[in-house]
Amino acid sequence: MASFLWWIVGFYWVVSGGDILLQNAPRLYWLAVVFLAFDVFFAIFCVVLACLIGIALCCCLPCIIAILYAITEQEGASEADLSILPKYKFQIINNREKPSLGAGKMIPIETSSGYLANERILLPEDAECCICLSSYEDGVDLHALPCNHHFHSTCIVKWLKMNATCPLCKYNILKGNEPV
Numbered sequence: 163m164a165s166f167l168w169w170i171v172g173f174y175w176v177v178s179g180g181d182i183l184l185q186n187a188p189r190l191y192w193l194a195v196v197f198l199a200f201d202v203f204f205a206i207f208c209v210v211l212a213c214l215i216g217i218a219l220c221c222c223l224p225c226i227i228a229i230l231y232a233i234t235e236q237e238g239a240s241e242a243d244l245s246i247l248p249k250y251k252f253q254i255i256n257n258r259e260k261p262s263l264g265a266g267k268m269i270p271i272e273t274s275s276g277y278l279a280n281e282r283i284l285l286p287e288d289a290e291c292c293i294c295l296s297s298y299e300d301g302v303d304l305h306a307l308p309c310n311h312h313f314h315s316t317c318i319v320k321w322l323k324m325n326a327t328c329p330l331c332k333y334n335i336l337k338g339n340e341p342v
Contacts, residue, residue: 239326248279265289293317309333
Protein backbone atom coordinates (compact mmCIF):
# COMPACT_ATOMS: atom_id res chain seq x y z
CA MET A 163 0.00 0.00 0.00
CA ALA A 164 2.85 2.37 0.88
CA SER A 165 4.54 1.56 -2.42
CA PHE A 166 1.34 2.32 -4.32
CA LEU A 167 0.89 5.60 -2.46
CA TRP A 168 4.51 6.55 -3.14
CA TRP A 169 4.01 5.65 -6.80
CA ILE A 170 1.14 8.14 -7.08
CA VAL A 171 2.84 10.95 -5.14
CA GLY A 172 6.27 10.42 -6.70
CA PHE A 173 4.91 10.17 -10.22
CA TYR A 174 2.94 13.40 -9.69
CA TRP A 175 6.03 15.20 -8.33
CA VAL A 176 8.31 14.04 -11.15
CA VAL A 177 5.84 14.71 -13.99
CA SER A 178 4.16 17.92 -12.86
CA GLY A 179 7.07 19.75 -11.26
CA GLY A 180 10.13 17.85 -12.38
CA ASP A 181 12.30 20.81 -13.40
CA ILE A 182 11.35 22.94 -10.41
CA LEU A 183 11.74 19.99 -8.01
CA LEU A 184 15.14 19.15 -9.53
CA GLN A 185 16.37 22.71 -8.94
CA ASN A 186 14.87 23.27 -5.48
CA ALA A 187 15.13 19.77 -3.96
CA PRO A 188 17.40 17.56 -6.05
CA ARG A 189 17.63 14.82 -3.38
CA LEU A 190 13.85 14.51 -3.17
CA TYR A 191 13.64 14.44 -6.97
CA TRP A 192 16.20 11.62 -7.28
CA LEU A 193 14.63 9.75 -4.34
CA ALA A 194 11.29 9.84 -6.16
CA VAL A 195 12.90 8.68 -9.44
CA VAL A 196 14.75 5.83 -7.69
CA PHE A 197 11.60 4.65 -5.92
CA LEU A 198 9.59 4.89 -9.15
CA ALA A 199 12.25 2.85 -10.97
CA PHE A 200 12.28 0.30 -8.13
CA ASP A 201 8.48 0.04 -8.26
CA VAL A 202 8.55 -0.46 -12.03
CA PHE A 203 11.28 -3.12 -11.71
CA PHE A 204 9.38 -4.83 -8.88
CA ALA A 205 6.11 -4.84 -10.87
CA ILE A 206 7.85 -6.29 -13.95
CA PHE A 207 9.61 -8.87 -11.77
CA CYS A 208 6.30 -9.96 -10.21
CA VAL A 209 4.58 -10.29 -13.59
CA VAL A 210 7.48 -12.30 -15.04
CA LEU A 211 7.61 -14.51 -11.94
CA ALA A 212 3.86 -15.15 -12.13
CA CYS A 213 4.18 -16.07 -15.82
CA LEU A 214 7.08 -18.44 -15.11
CA ILE A 215 5.17 -20.12 -12.30
CA GLY A 216 2.12 -20.47 -14.55
CA ILE A 217 4.15 -21.95 -17.40
CA ALA A 218 6.01 -24.30 -15.03
CA LEU A 219 2.73 -25.42 -13.49
CA CYS A 220 1.17 -26.10 -16.89
CA CYS A 221 4.24 -27.98 -18.13
CA CYS A 222 4.87 -29.94 -14.95
CA LEU A 223 1.28 -30.68 -13.93
CA PRO A 224 1.07 -33.92 -15.95
CA CYS A 225 4.34 -35.08 -14.36
CA ILE A 226 3.09 -34.20 -10.89
CA ILE A 227 -0.17 -36.08 -11.49
CA ALA A 228 1.75 -39.11 -12.78
CA ILE A 229 4.00 -39.13 -9.72
CA LEU A 230 1.04 -38.80 -7.35
CA TYR A 231 -0.78 -41.59 -9.17
CA ALA A 232 2.30 -43.81 -8.96
CA ILE A 233 2.66 -43.39 -5.19
CA THR A 234 -0.99 -44.09 -4.40
CA GLU A 235 -2.13 -47.54 -3.41
CA GLN A 236 -2.81 -48.68 -6.97
CA GLU A 237 -1.16 -52.08 -6.91
CA GLY A 238 -1.52 -54.95 -9.26
CA ALA A 239 -2.07 -58.60 -8.53
CA SER A 240 0.82 -61.04 -8.25
CA GLU A 241 1.14 -64.34 -10.10
CA ALA A 242 0.04 -66.16 -6.93
CA ASP A 243 -3.12 -64.02 -6.76
CA LEU A 244 -3.87 -64.71 -10.42
CA SER A 245 -3.30 -68.46 -10.11
CA ILE A 246 -6.22 -68.91 -7.71
CA LEU A 247 -8.78 -67.43 -10.10
CA PRO A 248 -11.02 -70.09 -11.66
CA LYS A 249 -10.34 -70.87 -15.31
CA TYR A 250 -12.91 -71.88 -17.90
CA LYS A 251 -13.08 -72.99 -21.53
CA PHE A 252 -15.80 -71.41 -23.62
CA GLN A 253 -17.87 -73.80 -25.71
CA ILE A 254 -20.44 -72.62 -28.22
CA ILE A 255 -23.85 -74.27 -27.87
CA ASN A 256 -25.13 -75.46 -31.24
CA ASN A 257 -28.79 -76.02 -30.48
CA ARG A 258 -30.88 -75.35 -33.59
CA GLU A 259 -34.14 -76.17 -31.79
CA LYS A 260 -33.67 -73.55 -29.05
CA PRO A 261 -31.34 -70.78 -30.27
CA SER A 262 -32.39 -68.54 -27.38
CA LEU A 263 -30.97 -71.00 -24.85
CA GLY A 264 -27.58 -69.29 -24.89
CA ALA A 265 -24.57 -68.46 -26.93
CA GLY A 266 -22.34 -70.86 -25.09
CA LYS A 267 -21.23 -72.27 -21.82
CA MET A 268 -18.23 -71.83 -19.59
CA ILE A 269 -16.76 -75.22 -18.71
CA PRO A 270 -14.45 -75.18 -15.66
CA ILE A 271 -10.84 -76.29 -16.04
CA GLU A 272 -9.26 -78.06 -13.08
CA THR A 273 -7.51 -75.48 -10.89
CA SER A 274 -6.09 -75.44 -7.39
CA SER A 275 -8.14 -72.42 -6.41
CA GLY A 276 -10.43 -72.19 -3.42
CA TYR A 277 -13.26 -70.83 -5.56
CA LEU A 278 -16.05 -73.11 -6.68
CA ALA A 279 -16.05 -73.31 -10.44
CA ASN A 280 -19.41 -74.40 -11.79
CA GLU A 281 -20.44 -74.71 -15.40
CA ARG A 282 -22.24 -71.56 -16.51
CA ILE A 283 -24.42 -70.86 -19.52
CA LEU A 284 -23.96 -67.46 -21.15
CA LEU A 285 -26.58 -65.61 -23.15
CA PRO A 286 -25.47 -64.17 -26.50
CA GLU A 287 -25.19 -60.64 -25.09
CA ASP A 288 -23.04 -61.90 -22.19
CA ALA A 289 -20.65 -63.94 -24.31
CA GLU A 290 -18.10 -61.19 -24.87
CA CYS A 291 -15.07 -59.79 -23.11
CA CYS A 292 -15.73 -56.32 -21.73
CA ILE A 293 -12.03 -55.43 -21.93
CA CYS A 294 -11.31 -56.08 -25.60
CA LEU A 295 -15.01 -55.95 -26.63
CA SER A 296 -14.83 -59.08 -28.77
CA SER A 297 -17.14 -62.08 -28.61
CA TYR A 298 -15.90 -65.32 -27.13
CA GLU A 299 -14.84 -67.88 -29.69
CA ASP A 300 -15.14 -71.61 -29.28
CA GLY A 301 -12.37 -73.07 -27.11
CA VAL A 302 -11.02 -69.78 -25.77
CA ASP A 303 -9.75 -69.64 -22.18
CA LEU A 304 -11.68 -67.43 -19.74
CA HIS A 305 -11.16 -66.29 -16.17
CA ALA A 306 -13.96 -65.49 -13.73
CA LEU A 307 -13.43 -63.10 -10.86
CA PRO A 308 -14.99 -63.51 -7.38
CA CYS A 309 -17.60 -60.91 -8.39
CA ASN A 310 -18.74 -63.36 -11.16
CA HIS A 311 -17.61 -61.18 -14.07
CA HIS A 312 -15.76 -63.10 -16.79
CA PHE A 313 -13.15 -62.07 -19.35
CA HIS A 314 -10.60 -63.50 -21.78
CA SER A 315 -7.71 -64.92 -19.75
CA THR A 316 -5.10 -62.83 -21.54
CA CYS A 317 -7.12 -59.60 -21.21
CA ILE A 318 -7.89 -59.91 -17.50
CA VAL A 319 -4.37 -61.05 -16.57
CA LYS A 320 -2.89 -57.93 -18.21
CA TRP A 321 -5.48 -55.78 -16.45
CA LEU A 322 -5.05 -57.34 -13.00
CA LYS A 323 -1.26 -57.04 -13.13
CA MET A 324 -1.72 -53.26 -13.37
CA ASN A 325 -4.80 -52.83 -11.18
CA ALA A 326 -6.19 -55.58 -8.94
CA THR A 327 -9.83 -54.55 -9.36
CA CYS A 328 -12.58 -55.78 -11.63
CA PRO A 329 -12.85 -53.41 -14.63
CA LEU A 330 -16.65 -53.46 -14.40
CA CYS A 331 -17.57 -53.24 -10.71
CA LYS A 332 -14.21 -52.25 -9.11
CA TYR A 333 -14.24 -55.30 -6.80
CA ASN A 334 -10.73 -55.62 -5.37
CA ILE A 335 -9.55 -59.21 -5.74
CA LEU A 336 -6.79 -58.67 -3.14
CA LYS A 337 -8.88 -57.01 -0.44
CA GLY A 338 -12.29 -58.52 -1.08
CA ASN A 339 -15.23 -56.15 -0.67
CA GLU A 340 -13.11 -53.43 0.95
CA PRO A 341 -13.67 -50.09 -0.81
CA VAL A 342 -11.00 -49.08 -3.31
